[in-house]
Amino acid sequence: MTTEGAREHTLEELTLSETIREIEQHVARGGWDGPPRVFAIIRTKEALASSPELAEQMPELPGQVEANEFAMLSIEQEDLPPADTLEELLGSLAWPPTVHGAALVVERVIVPPEAEVAMPSDPDEALDYLAGHPDREDVRLAVAVLRDGPSWCAIRTRRNDDPTQVALGPDLVPGLVAALTATFED
Numbered sequence: 001m002t003t004e005g006a007r008e009h010t011l012e013e014l015t016l017s018e019t020i021r022e023i024e025q026h027v028a029r030g031g032w033d034g035p036p037r038v039f040a041i042i043r044t045k046e047a048l049a050s051s052p053e054l055a056e057q058m059p060e061l062p063g064q065v066e067a068n069e070f071a072m073l074s075i076e077q078e079d080l081p082p083a084d085t086l087e088e089l090l091g092s093l094a095w096p097p098t099v100h101g102a103a104l105v106v107e108r109v110i111v112p113p114e115a116e117v118a119m120p121s122d123p124d125e126a127l128d129y130l131a132g133h134p135d136r137e138d139v140r141l142a143v144a145v146l147r148d149g150p151s152w153c154a155i156r157t158r159r160n161d162d163p164t165q166v167a168l169g170p171d172l173v174p175g176l177v178a179a180l181t182a183t184f185e186d
Contacts, residue, residue: 009170015070016041016144016152017168020103023074024142024154025163027105032138032158034107036086037076038093041101041144044071050098074103086179093183101146104180110137143176147184151177 009017023039045065048054055062064071083089086106095102109130111119120126130136138158145151153172156165171177 010150011068012070012146013150013152013170015068015072016101016146016150017170019072019074020142020144020152020154021166021168023103023105023144024140024156024166027142028140028156028161028163032107032140032161036080036089036104036106038080038089039074039076039103039105039144040095040099041103041146042073042075042098043100044073045069046098046100047073072101090179090183095147095184099147101144102180102183103142103144104176105140105142106176107138107140110139111135141173141176143173143180145177145180145184151181153177 019041027034027037044061048061048065061071061073080089081092083092090104093102111130111133112135115133115135119129140154140156140158142154142156143151144153150170152168152170153176155167155172
């Protein structure tokens with residue numbers, strides 16, 4: 001696991017790290033070239049308190065809470081509102097108080113900074129340019145944030161499409177962290 005900085009991480013941050021790793025692996029099982037996916041994150045302890053039947057449906061949950069009071073559940077959000085851009089999608093999200101955090105998984109193409117200089121300004125031409133660039137790298141970015149501040153990210157490249165080769169850290173994709181955090185602002 002790759003982390004930024006030398007500071008100790010809290011149990012809540014480590015739990016969020018495990019949650020985003022599980023979400024990324026869940027999405028990875030579906031392969032590449034998928035749409036953006038959004039997940040609500042709730043604390044397992046509170047989910048069990050409000051819906052005790054979960055303990056019968058998922059008998060492992062009480063033990064998870066006993067082992068870690070910060071245990072979290074992720075719930076994929078189906079039927080996302082239609083949006084032409086990721087920014088539009090994120091701008092349309094709102095979370096009830098019972099949701100403690102959110103996660104977003106999206107795929108992007110990156111190129112070296114020097115290649116960006118020659119990228120056409122027309123969006124369609126830019127997509128063609130990126131798709132055909134010999135130094136392009138397809139990446140899956142998974143970002144999770146909690147309402148009260150902590151974040152964690154996972155990055156997987158198509159070239160190293162292996163669950164042991166996923167980079168993890170609290171702020172690897174700061175722009176997406178900020179954008180997802182903004183979905184909790186009133």
